[in-house]
Amino acid sequence: MDIGGGPAWLPPDLDRLRTVETLLSVLLAQTREKISVLEQAEQVRTDAARHKAPVVEWVIQYGISAQRRPELVHTGDCRMASGRSRPATRRQALETLQNTPARACEICRADSALGLLDL
Numbered sequence: 619m620d621i622g623g624g625p626a627w628l629p630p631d632l633d634r635l636r637t638v639e640t641l642l643s644v645l646l647a648q649t650r651e652k653i654s655v656l657e658q659a660e661q662v663r664t665d666a667a668r669h670k671a672p673v674v675e676w677v678i679q680y681g682i683s684a685q686r687r688p689e690l691v692h693t694g695d696c697r698m699a700s701g702r703s704r705p706a707t708r709r710q711a712l713e714t715l716q717n718t719p720a721r722a723c724e725i726c727r728a729d730s731a732l733g734l735l736d737l
Contacts (some may be wrong), residue, residue, distance in 0.1 A: 627677065676711035676728065678720070679703040688720040696726035 629635055633679035674694035680686045680702045691711050692699040706714070712732055714720050729735055 630658055657674045675704040675707040676708060676732075677703045678706045678711065678714055679723075688714045688718050690723050691715050691720055691732075692723045693726040693728050693731050696723055696728070698725045 629638065677689040677692040677693060677694055677699045678688050679695065679700055683703065686702075690699075691706075691714050692703065694705070704721045711728065712734070715722060715729060715732065715734060722732075722734075
């Protein structure tokens with residue numbers, strides 16, 4: 619006996635409809651929980667990306683003497699830069715290589731990356 623209302627795949631009797639309802643309620647609760655977990659994880663990733671340290675493109679390495687003169691210029695990702703290094707702008711890196719005895723790192727080739735070898 620079809621009393622109408624609802625898709626044809628639904629069972630016709632009340633007991634089985636209650637079972638389907640319970641199952642769907644459980645699935646809905648689990649789905650909402652999974653959505654909540656994924657939204658929290660996405661928020662953590664977004665917050666971490668927002669608070670990331672700025673990218674350093676150039677690094678100037680200074681000597682150990684009292685004058686602390688610039689010795690080497692590195693690209694920001696060069697692993698050869700020592701603890702005596704400081705972040706620098708492109709302009710500072712160029713000026714250091716052009717106006718001081720400092721050299722470009724032979725590993726990362728900062729002079730090439732700055733375009734000095736193309737002149």
